[in-house]
Amino acid sequence: MTGVVLKNVVKKFGDVEVVHGVSLAIEDGEFCVFVGPSGCGKSTLMRMVAGLEVTTSGSIHIGSLDVTKLDPAERGVAMVFQTYALYPHMTVEENMGFGLRMNGVPKDVIRKKVAEASRILKLDAYMDRKPKALSGGQRQRVAIGRTIVRGPDVFLFDEPLSNLDAELRVEMRVEIARLHKEIGATMIYVTHDQVEAMTLADKIVVLRDGNIEQVGKPLELYEDPDNRFVAGFIGSPSMNFLGARVQDNEVFVTSLAASLSPSVALPARGTEIEVGIRPEHLSIDPDGNQFRIDFIECLGGMSYLHLTSDNGERVVVAEIGICQFQEQAAVGLAFDLGDVRLFERKSGKRLR
Structure with a gap:
């Protein structure tokens, strides 16, 4: 078994604590995505798993092995970075097999491993090319191939698609998803892009300020967020939020000038x-x-209408x-009460 377990993991840089007692279990063969805004601790957490950052306290297990104090080379992990870091003077084949050659692996074994990685990543036609003759997506596939030939227990991806344009990002998302299905290895993937998280993950870990906000399957987080942060971060465009206050057993929504009667436990009257x-x-x-309809994004198959209420709240x-509507038109909103999620304004906690 090659799952990953983090127990009360803490990371400090000097006196500054950036990861606060994180505990998490990633199952064998699971595709787990760390997602959150810049500075939330997701890359630091992955680097701790890789051994590139020293764990201040707590423990990290890969399979049955406690790797907390082991060197990166002893952990059975391989990492794909945001930059490709390919050797420009080497061919694709040489780049993919370089690490094995440095470790003294026999040439016939290297050829076999590189050929298998090339088949998986559809790189057979490019094996004699050098990096400058490849597209960004092809270079990233070579970087991934370099990790595959090592046969790691756990693959780590640190924002590997950030340097690609929009079309290549979509293409590479498909490639990485297909790779996971084919080799079935445990994978941890870091991104700030929640679309990548939703499309790739078996499990999403939403992080903020060095803490885990929620863990779950993509649609679980989308449909049943625990708090306002998760509700607003997962989904594109993000969830709309309208100010309201509790009145007896109802919720008065200011911008709608209307009351709702949700089937959840409400806090005290007057609570925002x-x-x-x-x-x-x-x-x-x-x-x-x-x-008022301020702006309409017409994308053909889908349209996004950007509205502003009389009290300045924005809605998509x-x-x-x-x-079929026109900009600047005055309109109202319609929705089913069952699609509404309520959150305490002060704490952001979901009302259930």
Whole structure:
């Protein structure tokens, strides 16, 4: 078994603690994505698993082995970085087999391992090329191939698609997903892009300020967030939030000038809360006038309407197809109460 277990892991740089007692279990063969905004600790956490950062306290296990104090080379991991770090004077084949040659692996074994990695990554036609003759996506595949030939127990990806353009990012997401299905290894992937997280992960770990906010399957986090941060971070466009307050057993939504009767336990009367609704769960009510359409993104198959309420709150509505409304039109919003999520304004905690 080659799962990864972190127990109360802490990382300090001097007196500054940046990872605060993180505990996490990643199952054997699982694709786990660390996601969160810049500075949340996701890359630091991965580097601790790799052994590139010293763990201040707590423990890290890979399989049955406690690797907390082991050197990177002894951990059975291989890492793919944001930069390709290929040797420009070497061919694709030479780049992929270089690490094995340095470790004295026999040439016939190297050829076999490189050939298998090339087949998996569809690089057979490029083996005699040098990096300058490759596209960005091909170079990243070579970098991934270099890790495959090592046969690690755990693959670590540190924002590997950040340097690629939009089209190549989509292509490489598919390649990495296919790679995971084919080799079935445990993979940990760091990204700030929640679209990558949603499309690749078996399990998502949402991080903020060195703490885990929520762990779960992609759709679990999307449909059932524990707090406002997760609700706003997971999903593109992000969830809309409307200011509201509790009145007896109802919720009065300021911008809608309307009350809702949700089936959740509400806090005390007068408590400030927020009503969360995803863009695809909203539709335009042409008979209303609480919002103004500021801007329409018409993408052909989907349209995004950007609205502003009379009190300045901004809302995005997603509509399938081409939008039939005009900018600057006064409209209302319609939605099902079952699609509403409520959050305490002060703490951000979900009301259930």
